[in-house]
Amino acid sequence: MIKVFVIILVATGLLATQPVSAGPERDLQAMQDFYQKRFPNVAPEEFANGLYAFDEGAREQWLELEDFPPYEIAVEEGEGYFNTPFANGNSYADCFENNGLSIKQNYPYFDSDTSKVVTLELAINQCREENGEQPLPYLRGELTAISAYMAYTSRGNTINVQVPNDNPKALAAYEAGKQFYYSRRGQLNFACSSCHVQVVGLSLRADPISTTVGQVTHFPAYRTVWGEIVTLHRRFVECNAQVRARPFESQSDEYRNLEYFLTYMSNGFELNGPSSRR
Numbered sequence: 001m002i003k004v005f006v007i008i009l010v011a012t013g014l015l016a017t018q019p020v021s022a023g024p025e026r027d028l029q030a031m032q033d034f035y036q037k038r039f040p041n042v043a044p045e046e047f048a049n050g051l052y053a054f055d056e057g058a059r060e061q062w063l064e065l066e067d068f069p070p071y072e073i074a075v076e077e078g079e080g081y082f083n084t085p086f087a088n089g090n091s092y093a094d095c096f097e098n099n100g101l102s103i104k105q106n107y108p109y110f111d112s113d114t115s116k117v118v119t120l121e122l123a124i125n126q127c128r129e130e131n132g133e134q135p136l137p138y139l140r141g142e143l144t145a146i147s148a149y150m151a152y153t154s155r156g157n158t159i160n161v162q163v164p165n166d167n168p169k170a171l172a173a174y175e176a177g178k179q180f181y182y183s184r185r186g187q188l189n190f191a192c193s194s195c196h197v198q199v200v201g202l203s204l205r206a207d208p209i210s211t212t213v214g215q216v217t218h219f220p221a222y223r224t225v226w227g228e229i230v231t232l233h234r235r236f237v238e239c240n241a242q243v244r245a246r247p248f249e250s251q252s253d254e255y256r257n258l259e260y261f262l263t264y265m266s267n268g269f270e271l272n273g274p275s276s277r278r
Ligand code: HEC
Pocket: 049, 050, 051, 181, 190, 191, 192, 193, 194, 195, 196, 204, 207, 208, 209, 210, 211, 215, 216, 221, 235, 236, 239, 240, 242, 243, 258, 277
């Protein structure tokens, strides 16, 4: 199947495509226009549902699954962890605005003190460390459950990632994330965009490939194939490994910048996480 992809990509000459730098707002507009032309019959807000936006059969199975959401346990566990005070008596609520509820739409953000992108998962661990607790592992378990609970309390809020005009370092982080998205890597020499832009909608191992816009609205996501709930960076690892590239560490600068760019591409979408994917 991968071979077919390579043939399609080479035949259409699209592998050489690189975006010009036009600024975040124009990037977003261009990306939205592209998908609207590519899928004229799909309502734009449907892209928040990933591959289920354009695969009827898979969508039905998904809606059935959502009747008894497999991520519900994680949300409940996450709520429990979230409300359990640290040894010093403080709790997660003390670290965040609005007591940590209904705030996911503001993440990731560019922190001008450290000149780095801060994701929600990173902020959860920062909160722990500020309160004398050990950081939690990023890939699964307690931290993912807390993130799932925080996402759940933010459902329906509109993603609104900012790249402040007056901070060239924020723009540089965004551009680095964008560069990552369009850079080919791995033995198969694919960029994220090779699949999610150029052959979007085509099927790879039975999964039609989802659009860049709306792609991050629903994380963390429970994946049936893994039988557990995973963070967005875990998905990045999988997509990197798929093209036989060496994945980066969860919460590395590379993935944080990538999340910054990718979440900006979902600006205007409502959060609908956590969710389930097959
Ligand atoms: C070889 C093709 C391919 C490449 C390259 C690729 N992906 Fe994917 N990606 C997929 C497939 C197939 C899926 C599963 C179907 C879907 O949800 O799009 C997927 C799923 C995803 C999802 C989850 C979508 C959802 O609705 O849950 C995200 C996020 C994602 N990819 C991001 C990336 C990023 C970022 C990169 C670059 C690091 C990348 N992908 C590179 C094929 C690819």
